[in-house]
Amino acid sequence: MKQMRNDEESLVRRFQKGEERAFNELVLKYKEKVFNMILRMVRNKEDAKDLSQETFVKAYFGLKDFRAESSFFTWITRIALNLCINFTKREKFRSFVSFFDLKKPVLIENSSSQEVEKDEMIKAIDDAVLSLPPRQRMVFVLRHYQKNPFKKIAEILGKSEGGVKSNYFQAVNKLKKTLAKYKTI
Amino acid sequence: MSCRKIRSLLVDYNENSLTPEERKLVEDHLRVCVRCREELKEIQALFEVLEREKPEKVEENYWTNFVPEIRRRIESPAPPRLIGNLLPQLAPLMGFAVAILVIGIFLFSKDYSTSVPTYEQTQTYSLYEIENPVDQLADILSLAEDTEGIKDLITLGNGEDFKALNQMVDDQYWEKVQLEDLLKDLSSEELKLLENKIEDIKI
Numbered sequence: 001m002k003q004m005r006n007d008e009e010s011l012v013r014r015f016q017k018g019e020e021r022a023f024n025e026l027v028l029k030y031k032e033k034v035f036n037m038i039l040r041m042v043r044n045k046e047d048a049k050d051l052s053q054e055t056f057v058k059a060y061f062g063l064k065d066f067r068a069e070s071s072f073f074t075w076i077t078r079i080a081l082n083l084c085i086n087f088t089k090r091e092k093f094r095s096f097v098s099f100f101d102l103k104k105p106v107l108i109e110n111s112s113s114q115e116v117e118k119d120e121m122i123k124a125i126d127d128a129v130l131s132l133p134p135r136q137r138m139v140f141v142l143r144h145y146q147k148n149p150f151k152k153i154a155e156i157l158g159k160s161e162g163g164v165k166s167n168y169f170q171a172v173n174k175l176k177k178t179l180a181k182y183k184t185i
Numbered sequence: 186m187s188c189r190k191i192r193s194l195l196v197d198y199n200e201n202s203l204t205p206e207e208r209k210l211v212e213d214h215l216r217v218c219v220r221c222r223e224e225l226k227e228i229q230a231l232f233e234v235l236e237r238e239k240p241e242k243v244e245e246n247y248w249t250n251f252v253p254e255i256r257r258r259i260e261s262p263a264p265p266r267l268i269g270n271l272l273p274q275l276a277p278l279m280g281f282a283v284a285i286l287v288i289g290i291f292l293f294s295k296d297y298s299t300s301v302p303t304y305e306q307t308q309t310y311s312l313y314e315i316e317n318p319v320d321q322l323a324d325i326l327s328l329a330e331d332t333e334g335i336k337d338l339i340t341l342g343n344g345e346d347f348k349a350l351n352q353m354v355d356d357q358y359w360e361k362v363q364l365e366d367l368l369k370d371l372s373s374e375e376l377k378l379l380e381n382k383i384e385d386i387k388i
Contacts, residue, residue: 024252031251035243045241053251057258094371125238144235172196176231183230 008072016064023063027056030073033146034080040145041084041137043126051087055080070155077142077156085134121182128178136171139164186210188221195225199232 008029014022034055039048059076066075132140135157142153143164150168154161191214197203198211215222371379 027252027255031248036240039241045243049243049247053255053258056255060255060259094375121234122238125235169193169196172228172231175235176227179231179234180227182234183227184233 005071009068012063012066012068012072016066023060026059026072030076031056033073034076037077037141037146038080038084040129040141041081042087043130047087051080051083055083058083074152074156081138081156085138088130088134124179124182128175131178132171132174136167136174139167140171140175143168186214188214188218191215191218191221192224195221195228199225199228 008026011022011026011029015026031052035048035052038051038055039045042048042051055076058079062079066072129137129140138157139153142148142156143150148156150161150165153164157164191211194203194207194211198208203211215225
């Protein structure tokens with residue numbers, strides 16, 4: 001872990017000294033982690049693809065001022081999460097204007113009833129996670145999907161460990177009520 | 186130990202992340218408490234449902250083109266879109282939304298002397314954008330329902346509690362209005378719809 005942090009710091013320093021290729025290496029190092037986290041936040045593959053690239057574009061322009069008070073990955077995670085929250089709020093605004101459901105429909109052709117039920121379940125999970133308030137959604141994604149310890153999540157969000165634990169607990173409570181219909185145990 | 190306290194530990198118990206002492210406390214309680222056992226079953230059922238999600242695959246050429254696409258965006262940022270004459274018309278609507286926001290902060294804030302801290306590394310990025318008044322009111326009401334979170338903060342037991350509560354309210358409801366950013370994303374058809382809607386709204 002220490003070695004990883006050293007490599008990261010070295011790449012950031014090299015970029016800040018003018019080596020553009022160092023930034024490319026940072027992108028290659030973290031692109032999949034960032035994408036997977038954004039995908040869990042916005043629940044749409046095409047939007048996640050776009051937002052992932054946008055995250056690194058914003059990081060590029062901010063990196064020269066980066067002061068390494070946290071790790072680069074913590075910093076870029078914050079950028080990604082902010083973009084996700086802004087994105088979903090914009091989508092809500094758009095749906096207020098347009099009065100139509102912006103969730104892209106899932107095409108189901110000639111599927112067995114089990115497959116249809118599964119797609120319905122996936123959509124239900126998507127809707128349930130998207131309906132969580134922003135803070136709870138961020139904490140839930142960082143904890144459940146990214147398997148971060150609470151201490152790390154607190155550092156990423158700039159909050160107390162007790163606060164993020166409380167957010168996670170509330171998120172789980174909301175989700176278990178919303179998704180109770182799909183339980184099998 | 187109370188059921189309320191036990192239930193706050195059940196998620197960690199399910200994830201096997203309690204200390205041995207906490208684990209024993211929970212298990213002793215579960216032996217005698219049907220309601221908490223039911224609660225644990227519901228939590229286990231939720232995670233079983235979530236386990237059925239499969240990771241989505243992304244096309245290989247997306248990754249191949251990832252860095253070149255980022256470079257392209259860096260070198261040629263998207264041009265700003267024309268917004269039209271909507272700003273002056275939306276101003277009263279936004280004023281109403283801000284009024285709801287202020288009422289919400291007033292109702293849920295106890296320590297008016299606490300100033301809003303700045304975020305050193307994220308202040309370049311706007312955290313939230315203002316939503317329509319109905320959504321904003323729904324958010325305020327859901328915070329009122331979210332009393333468990335508020336109670337947890339209050340029972341922390343020290344003088345920082347109200348500051349923490351105030352901070353929570355500020356974080357969730359203190360928003361920078363970036364109307365232009367919101368409008369930029371709308372198509373011409375959507376802008377027209379919005380214009381028509383504004384004409385119908387009586388404030």
